[in-house]
Amino acid sequence: MNTFADIGIRHDIIKGLSLLGFVEPTPVQAEVIPLMLERRVDLVSLAQTGTGKTAAFGLPLIQRLNPGSRQTQGLILCPTRELCMQVARDLASYARFVEGVSVLAVYGGTSIEPQIKALRRGVQIIVATPGRLNDLINRGKVDISKVRYAVFDEADEMLQMGFQDELNAILAKTPAEKNTLLFSATMSKEVANIAGRYMSDPVEVTIGRRNAGAENVQHEYYLVNSRDRYAALKRIVDNCPNNYAIIFCRTRQDTNDVANKLIQDGYNADALHGDLSQGQRDQVMKKFRVKNLQILVATDVAARGLDVNDLTHVINYNLPDDIAGYTHRSGRTGRAGHTGISIALVQMNERFKIKQIEKKIQKKFKQCRIPSGAEICRKQLVNLIDSVAGVEVDHGQIDPLYDEIALRLGELDREELIKKFVSLEFNRFLKYYKNAPDLNLKVKETGRKQRLNRERGAGWDKSKANSNHRGRPQFARFSLNVGRRDGILPQGLIGAINRAPGGGKITVGKIEIMRNKVTLEADSRFTPQILNAFQHFTINGKNVSIELARPAIPPGQRKHGGMYHRKSNKFKAA
Secondary structure, three states: OOOOOOOOOOHHHHHHHHHOOOOOOOHHHHHHHHHHHHOOOOEEEEOOOOOOHHHHHHHHHHHHOOOOOOOOOEEEEOOOHHHHHHHHHHHHHHOOOOOOOOEEEEOOOOOOHHHHHHHHHOOOEEEEOHHHHHHHHHOOOOOOOOOOEEEEEOHHHHHHOOOHHHHHHHHOOOOOOOEEEEEEOOOOHHHHHHHHHHOOOOEEEEOOOOOOOOOOEEEEEEEOOHHHHHHHHHHHHHOOOOOOEEEEOOOHHHHHHHHHHHHHOOOOEEEEOOOOOHHHHHHHHHHHHOOOOOEEEEOHHHHOOOOOOOOOEEEEOOOOOOHHHHHHHHOOOOOOOOOEEEEEEEOHHHHHHHHHHHHHHOOOOEEOOOOOHHHHHHHHHHHHHHHHHOOOOOHHHHHHHHHHHHHHHOOOOHHHHHHHHHHHHHHHHHHHOOOOOOOOOOOOOOHHHHHHHHHHOOOOOHHHHOOOOOOOOOEEEEEEOOOHHHOOOHHHHHHHHHOOOOOOOOOEEEEEEOOOOEEEEEEHHHHHHHHHHOOOOEEOOEEOOEEEEEEEEOOOOOOOOEEEEOOOOEEEEO
16 A cells, blocks of 8 residues: 555655545555656646545645745646635645645635735745636736746636636746646646647646546436426435435526425525625535535536535536536546446437437446336335434433333334334325326337437427428528537537527527538527527537527528438538
């Protein structure tokens, strides 16, 4: 067994690690720490969240500091305030017995003045979000010209959140001779570009397979009707009585709706999204970390930087728009040696996304049945019995009351007493799941029909496609700022359109995918819904914008529907 001493960490730092319960380095720490200590090197580390990345860069950074200098020697950039604060706390804990080390967290959403005062006193390590640090640079309040180490923590998430310009501006203020360390869960094109632009002959350290999902996570999906999505979610939650989970939703509205429904139905849940004030977000996250909340319903942005090691489940109420988003979501569970389950609720026309994700993370999904009411009641009953059997009786408190308890319950025989006790704790489930319907979809389509439906999207109507032109809708033509180079697929576009609130089944005409842009035609009656559908749509971290390309095409001038041709990346009209 390797110890931290074996890989070169000093005794005073190990003393702090011992108080935290750290004994043996994780694989990423065992790889990265010796590299940083033995020679000055630029480094790209690809590893999932929860694998010990903070200590991997933090321990050698602390060890290589010059404690006699108050200049900033280390700069760590994080995507969110929450992760920034967590990293700063961790570094301070590691350096507890190291004299002269100062760490400052710099982030937005709070007053800038205390941070400016701390910077005036001098700090050796700055942990910052890009937006606030760039603000301080523009004000002339921070000096990073002598930085020896620049670390990008969760670089892929920073780029997904649109911090490219801020990162460029920040790095332009750092010296060329520094060492740059990039830690990321995935190696996207944007992350590779950062490595190529700002790093010199970097060493790559990959823990597990490149761009793969976390090793300790099991992936499952459930086929659901849209109308049954919440009911299916409740059954999945109820079938895992001791879950500690994050439920991911695509929009703030869905997040609020799902959280409110769960609370009304008696679950220990709350919502986390961008409409909350920073104080409200901090309060919710604090309650979740200490397990006063069992379920957190969150958007992707709100949950970034949330550091919880023992989540049992991540549930995708909606799949994210890009595959990298799924990797980050599922990586919230199965951390720090624990196992976890990542669950996706999927409609029939979204099954192709499961195949895409499987290819990306190099793991197979298990298709599961939505449990029946009887199965859930049995699972809950067993859990209740196990909980009762495991209770330790406080005889000092109970014995003085025992005679009164025995007097009141003495008329009940053993069987009746057991049934009453179980009913008291269990009636809610028995009542709710009495005569509960089967929510599992019946899949009867042939493979060819499934493929055609997937490619044509939910708006395809075969009867209309083979009819005459009379009664066909007018088509509006839209232009989008993404193309083949961004990995856009027709299925993703059609899926986004048909998920538009108030849209229903929207007829889609010709789709043409070029290198840097897309043009598509769709029913002009739904123009507002289509434009709104892409307001928060991203593809591989890039925000998608959409606009009307030209007035609607009159009926009869455009054939309705068509078939997608993979070689040409076009839909050809039928």
